[in-house]
Amino acid sequence: MKNILVPVGSTENGVNNLRYAVSFAAMSGATVYLINIYKEYSKAGGMTKVTQVAMEDNQAQLDEVLSRVDTEGVEVIAKPIKGDPYEGIARVSKRLNIDLIIVSSQSVEIRDEVYLGSITGRLVKQTDIPMLIIPRDYVFRKAENILLAVKSLSFEKENVLNPLRDILALFSAKLNVLRVKTPDVADEEDQLDTELKEIMTTYTETENATIYQGVLEHFQSHQPDILCVLRRKRGFFKKLFEKNAVYKRDFYTTRPLLILCGIQ
Incomplete structure (x- = not known):
């Protein structure tokens, strides 16, 4: 596994997932790609400035996540990506030959009754790339x-x-x-x-x-x-x-969940 993708949702989840990914990459020698998705607005009616502001806010969030994580000598490449969350992640994953996607169970909106939020759930349903779903505030440890x-x-x-x-x-x-x-x-x-x-x-x-x-x-x-x-x-x-979305009443785990696509 040489290319790991970490999409940022909330800042706190982004920090947690990047820490996990960096520790994982420090053992495997992988490169970590940290991305943040922002919406591109229509150029009509002066909305170009809105898109520019969205990109700047997006970059600022990436910078904050990076500033709070010791990258331990691991190569971390951070970039804002325009598009909707799923389309952007799918496009980048294909372009960068991503081997593993590390995400939170809930990317932005945190609901106690939900295990997988809508963005993560959609990724699980539609991607064939292995996904490692990290529980909130989970600290990396070597899996035995x-x-x-x-x-x-x-x-x-x-x-x-x-x-x-x-x-x-x-x-x-x-x-x-x-x-x-x-x-x-x-x-x-x-x-x-x-x-x-x-x-x-x-x-x-x-x-x-x-x-x-x-x-x-x-x-x-x-x-x-x-x-x-x-x-x-x-x-x-x-x-x-x-x-x-997947509710906790239907499925839940306190451990990292590795999902493999068994569909031909």
Whole structure:
């Protein structure tokens, strides 16, 4: 993972996420791209000045975030980007060959009942780039145990586990696989993927109505430093991310959440 993208929402979340990204990059040798999205207004009716003010405010926020983080010798490139939040992030990610996006669960508006805000939720739903969602005020620590929660043991997308493999190697971490058998599981989903077999340390199987219920049941016994899930064409997480915002009653974790795109 050589290129990490950190979009700024609120200043506090931007500081928290940049600190995490810098610590991550200090271990991996990655470059961190810190961006802030601002709206471009129509040039008609003198709105050009409004756009200029928005860009200047945006740059000032980037400068404040940078001033509050010790970059530890990591290369951090900061730039304001015009456009809507999702389109801007998607455009920059493609141009810079981003390997990992580090974001807050809620980027701007903080609502206690919500786990994923609308901007983060939309990114999760539409991007195929691995995303690491950092809880509010979470302090970086070297991950020793990663919990991968899956329903199916086989994967449609080739090399879908490569980002997870990279993180395991970076941290010298153990991978604990939690296979949650739900009532709709198909027989072909029982075949253990060769790549998964190579990287897993422990394997636990449980029967629950949803993957989330299985995670809740086994979370304490595993005590993961990172929780990893896959977004697929169907299943619990496909349904969960159909709407942009995700409520805590439907899904919530106090650990960083790594989301991989399992859609071919």
